[in-house]
Amino acid sequence: MGAVPKRRISKARAGRRRSHLALRADHLVTCPQCGAPVRPHHVCLSCGTYRGTAVIEIKEE
């Protein structure tokens, strides 16, 4: 048998450990060019610009 816990972890201790495990939503800023929500320091995927200059081509449907 391998390593086995000697005592069960109490609900309070498990909750304290898991108090840091929550996931958070992506932080978003607004694109100055088109106003779409964009991840900070990333090229805008709706208009293809980064800091006011066109960086990538956006394919229209």
Ligand SMILES: [Zn+2]
């Ligand atoms: Zn944009």
